[in-house]
Amino acid sequence: MRNLPQGYDNPEHAPAKFCLICGAALSFDAEGSCRWACTRCHWKHEDAPQPAANVMIPVGHEDVEEREKNGTLRIQRREDALDPEQSRLVTIQRKAPPFKGKWAMPAGFVNSFEDPGEAAVREAREEVSLAVRLLRFVGACHPLRHTDARFAMNNIVLSWLASVEKDGDLVPADDASDAALWDESRIPELCFSSHKFIGQGWFAGKYPWSSGIDHIDFDSDAANADTVDLAQYCIKCGAPLGWSENIGRSRCQDTENCGWIFWNSPTPYSRAVLTNDNTILLRRQDGMWNLPNGPVPAYCSPSEGMRAAFRGGREIALRSNLTAIKISTTNRIDIVFGGQFNPTEPNDAADCLFPIRSLPDDLAPNDRRIIEHFIEGTYKETGSQR
Ligand SMILES: [Zn+2]
Ligand SMILES: [Zn+2]
Structure with missing residues (x-):
């Protein structure tokens, strides 16, 4: 059973029991699906990982003022580049399980049809009452891994670096019972390994203070809400x-x-801009050229999802996470990687190489925009998380 935790086929630990x-x-495994599936209507529990958005907000020492009356921290808007050594990170104490009472960065699940970056901004507003501006995407990963179905987490975490956009008080709300600013020495206490990873990356100077956010405005009409209408039973x-x-x-x-x-969470897909010299790899799909892509399988990270799209085929090397964006017409999030392909291997039947400055006319419009932004250097590449 590929990538599924131990005991996944045990009815006692099944992620879904009814259609x-x-x-x-x-x-x-009805009809060889390797999933929990309905023998009456053939619905299959795909069990796609549920995407969460996470926001890392550094605050400069000089940008904080303690209010005399009640000790609340007043945080000022930040425009200039911030030196990690002169900063602390916004953290919250979790009000609900898992890890109730432990500390984390502001984070939460992405809503149905919600842009994951907007979800990160929303979580900052809801949990610590701060208006933030996203600076750059810092990575996508699996939060924690367990091999036993009883404890397995089927999530992916999408993280952004953000700056405080408006002066405001650091006040916990919603899923947070407390909020605080933590310096480098306390980062190892964060309860999620993904938060620790990027927090340590910030203090190590891995994420320069520069704007690398994707501003692709995809069509927002024709949202497909079919699944919502069809869902009838728990x-x-x-x-x-x-x-x-x-x-x-x-x-x-x-x-x-x-x-x-x-939740009707957005389904995460991995896509990749794979180049070699000035050549890009595209895949023929649904009568158009696309960036190579595939759904993130259950209990997998986005980079594993990307490799799964090349199963048994070409060798690829993923270099970085570029962005994570919403595809509005379906309830889907695309997590985009940058990387290289090995040019000496034979083509997969559906894959073809194109000069990156001479893309085919029948290229999917979303992917054309991603490639244009890639060429323009919109994405500030940082190492990808595994
Ligand atoms: Zn059914
Ligand atoms: Zn129920």
């Missing part, structure tokens, strides 16, 4: 779903015993 669409009991207990005004989502109506929430 989302018709409510029938699921069985494992996948955990089989009870009907009902709309909850409170949380703005469909939820299991057996709130006493179950209360499962249907």
